[in-house]
Amino acid sequence: MRYLLRWSLLPLLILATFSSPAQDRIFNYTYQSLVLGKGQRELEVWNTFRWGRSEYFRAFDNRIEFEVGLGSRLQTAFYLNIGTASVKQLSYESTASGTGQPVPVSTWSLGTETEVSFSNEWKYKIADPVADAVGLALYGEYTVSAKGIELEPRVILDKSYGAAIVAFNAAGEFEFEKQLEQDGTEQTATESGLELTLAGSWELARGVHLGAEIVNRNGFEEGTLLHSVLFGGPTIAYAQQDFWINLTILPQLVALKGATENGLELDIYERLETRLLFSYAF
Amino acid sequence: MRSNTLRSLLIVLLAWLAGCVPSLYMPSVQDAAPGTSLEELLRGREEYIQQCGSCHSLYIPGRFRESEWRSALDSMQPRAHIDDTAKARILHYILTGRAKDAPRD
Numbered sequence: 001m002r003y004l005l006r007w008s009l010l011p012l013l014i015l016a017t018f019s020s021p022a023q024d025r026i027f028n029y030t031y032q033s034l035v036l037g038k039g040q041r042e043l044e045v046w047n048t049f050r051w052g053r054s055e056y057f058r059a060f061d062n063r064i065e066f067e068v069g070l071g072s073r074l075q076t077a078f079y080l081n082i083g084t085a086s087v088k089q090l091s092y093e094s095t096a097s098g099t100g101q102p103v104p105v106s107t108w109s110l111g112t113e114t115e116v117s118f119s120n121e122w123k124y125k126i127a128d129p130v131a132d133a134v135g136l137a138l139y140g141e142y143t144v145s146a147k148g149i150e151l152e153p154r155v156i157l158d159k160s161y162g163a164a165i166v167a168f169n170a171a172g173e174f175e176f177e178k179q180l181e182q183d184g185t186e187q188t189a190t191e192s193g194l195e196l197t198l199a200g201s202w203e204l205a206r207g208v209h210l211g212a213e214i215v216n217r218n219g220f221e222e223g224t225l226l227h228s229v230l231f232g233g234p235t236i237a238y239a240q241q242d243f244w245i246n247l248t249i250l251p252q253l254v255a256l257k258g259a260t261e262n263g264l265e266l267d268i269y270e271r272l273e274t275r276l277l278f279s280y281a282f
Numbered sequence: 283m284r285s286n287t288l289r290s291l292l293i294v295l296l297a298w299l300a301g302c303v304p305s306l307y308m309p310s311v312q313d314a315a316p317g318t319s320l321e322e323l324l325r326g327r328e329e330y331i332q333q334c335g336s337c338h339s340l341y342i343p344g345r346f347r348e349s350e351w352r353s354a355l356d357s358m359q360p361r362a363h364i365d366d367t368a369k370a371r372i373l374h375y376i377l378t379g380r381a382k383d384a385p386r387d
Contacts (some may be wrong), residue, residue: 072336074332130340131331133302159298160305162383196291216291230287242306256287275350 026209026237028275030167030199032158033126033135035088036069042172043067052271053193054261056110059270063119063130079119082141086112117145129160129170139171140150148188163203165211171195194218195244201235213248216256217269227258229269305342305378306331320373326375327349329368337362344383353377 001190025032036042046063060083089251094102104115127139129135139154150161151174158167172183172271173193181187237250251272255265264271284298309323334340351373359369 034339040337128331128340129305130336130342131302131304131306131335135300157295157299159302160339160342162305162345166298167299198291216287 025211025236025244025277025279026165026201026211026246027167027197027199028246028277029213029215029250030120030169030197031123031137031139031154031156032165032167033125033127033129033137033156035073035123036067037077037229038069038071040069040281041067041280042279044277046275046277048273048275050270050273053269054266055119056088057085057270059083073124075123077123078119078141079121081103081117081119082114083117084112086110097138106274114251115145115147118268119143123156129158129165134159148175150175162227164200165203165209166200167198169195169197192220194220199235201237207239208233211235211237213250215250219268225257227265227268228256229265230256231255231273243278243282245279246275250274285331289316291364306340307343307382309375309378313382314377317380322371323375326373327379329364330375333362333364333368333372334358342381343381346380348377348380350378
């Protein structure tokens with residue numbers, strides 16, 4: 001058994017010793033200013049699992065991203081997004097009464113909704129986190145779905161201190177979505193948000209980073225802040241020559257505004273979300 | 283509570299930005315050894331940023347051992363089309379900086 005274990009671990013040890021990690025991203029929610037070199041390509045698979053609201057709620061968000069470097073400072077990426085959410089919902093059925101007239105009866109059930117969309121991002125690196133005083137990049141992403149469009153401008157700041165990396169993002173979210181009024185008329189609903197993220201990480205061993213991320217999500221309606229929620233949790237990243245994998249566990253810490261239950265906001269946000277990112281460079 | 287939290291976050295962020303200097307070693311006159319000028323070290327730094335940083339993230343010189351840097355430059359030279367003179371300048375800059383970066387090995 002010991003012989004078998006030794007020989008099965010040997011290839012991993014050799015890989016860990018001699019490979020130079022290609023990892024350019026060590027956080028899952030906080031972006032870094034680095035971009036892929038010209039012609040470099042990466043395929044990233046995102047898996048985000050969210051659950052725990054006041055009523056039953058579970059959601060699974062998947063993104064398949066194809067990322068390509070266009071120059072020493074510019075990169076673009078294309079995403080296919082598939083999101084599924086199951087929620088507790090009240091449905092009405094008609095049954096015949098003693099008078100022969102249909103009577104509405106309400107029943108609880110689990111409703112599942114799936115949404116497919118497409119996104120395109122552009123990132124431009126202005127300053128490098130190692131060569132310059134602070135890394136700086138501007139980022140823009142748009143998403144198109146059957147219901148509407150979403151825009152996400154983002155400012156990225158980061159700093160590398162050798163083994164330690166710190167990053168901060170400020171991102172706006174503007175959503176324009178078609179909705180139907182009760183009388184059947186179409187309307188475009190607008191939602192806006194602001195997301196601030198802060199992350200820090202330490203390289204424990206070559207290609208292994210351990211850190212933490214804090215995410216502050218704010219929702220607005222007509223310029224008024226409706227809710228503000230703080231998430232925070234550990235993040236771990238592992239990279240080898242051609243691939244990297246990141247995992248973040250992000251519980252909701254506190255609702256700064258709009259708390260609904262024990263200091264948390266559980267009508268719109270979840271108690272916990274986890275994100276796993278896997279990337280392969282080719 | 284919200285405004286206080288955001289204000290604190292902003293203050294921390296500004297303090298962090300104000301205290302930032304490049305992590306990448308910047309050569310000084312004292313680092314120029316006999317036969318190597320400060321200009322050559324600075325040129326090596328610039329070439330390291332341009333040639334290496336255009337394809338992947340930059341590493342501070344203290345991150346790798348001397349043997350690892352030599353081996354990395356040998357393997358990267360043909361891929362990045364770096365000529366022998368530039369390679370020598372980059373290596374000299376890195377090894378000079380490595381001595382100052384408190385190597386982690």
